[in-house]
Amino acid sequence: xxxxxxLDYLKQQHRRAPFLFFNGNTFAxxxxxxxxxxxxxxxxxRKREISSSFAHYIAGVLDREAMAGIVDSLSEAADWKTGxxxxxxxxxxxxxxxxxxxxxxxxxxxxxxxxxxxxxxxxLCRHGSE
Amino acid sequence: MKLRLxxxxxxxxxxxxxxxxxxxxxxxxxxxxxxxxxxxxxSASTEERAKEVEHSMDLTQKLIRRARKAGKLKERSP
Numbered sequence: 001x002x003x004x005x006x007l008d009y010l011k012q013q014h015r016r017a018p019f020l021f022f023n024g025n026t027f028a029x030x031x032x033x034x035x036x037x038x039x040x041x042x043x044x045x046r047k048r049e050i051s052s053s054f055a056h057y058i059a060g061v062l063d064r065e066a067m068a069g070i071v072d073s074l075s076e077a078a079d080w081k082t083g084x085x086x087x088x089x090x091x092x093x094x095x096x097x098x099x100x101x102x103x104x105x106x107x108x109x110x111x112x113x114x115x116x117x118x119x120x121x122x123x124l125c126r127h128g129s130e
Numbered sequence: 131m132k133l134r135l136x137x138x139x140x141x142x143x144x145x146x147x148x149x150x151x152x153x154x155x156x157x158x159x160x161x162x163x164x165x166x167x168x169x170x171x172x173s174a175s176t177e178e179r180a181k182e183v184e185h186s187m188d189l190t191q192k193l194i195r196r197a198r199k200a201g202k203l204k205e206r207s208p
Contacts, residue, residue: 060167
């Protein structure tokens with residue numbers, strides 16, 4: 001059984017509602033904990049977002065394509081260069097990488113902002129195809 | 131990226147039960163998804179997100195410890 005089939009199965013069980021109360025947290029948590037174990041090698045913030053997307057998918061508040069897109073973008077290795085289009089993990093800010101610092105951190109400028117921000121490379125995702 | 135199926139083997143039902151109990155407040159008790167086709171999950175607060183990150187690190191460490199222990203036990207057995 002693939003990971004996606006497992007998530008579909010959990011969502012299906014949630015929908016069948018075998019328990020009188022609280023089917024959601026039961027099945028969503030199974031998916032959430034599976035994600036935390038399987039994606040153990042990812043940085044904690046990325047792992048948390050993936051587990052959250054699994055839980056939202058199983059709970060029926062996030063569609064399959066959106067969940068798969070989140071997992072793909074968060075599991076991509078962070079190998080940035082100047083000019084790359086990026087967004088924050090939750091997608092609340094988008095912008096472009098201005099330069100890479102010697103200590104490994106990334107300086108980037110959000111769209112429409114004048115100030116530059118410094119971030120850990122794993123705290124940004126690729127945005128767009130540029 | 132490597133999927134850690136080796137660590138997944140050490141995830142227990144008790145781990146899941148504890149995590150499910152801690153997230154009860156974010157879900158509706160009624161079987162909404164089965165009745166309406168639309169589910170429900172309230173957003174996590176900043177504090178809850180921080181707790182989830184902490185939980186994920188704790189769980190990873192726990193699974194690594196169990197995997198190491200199981201590995202040692204396997205090595206000892208003939």
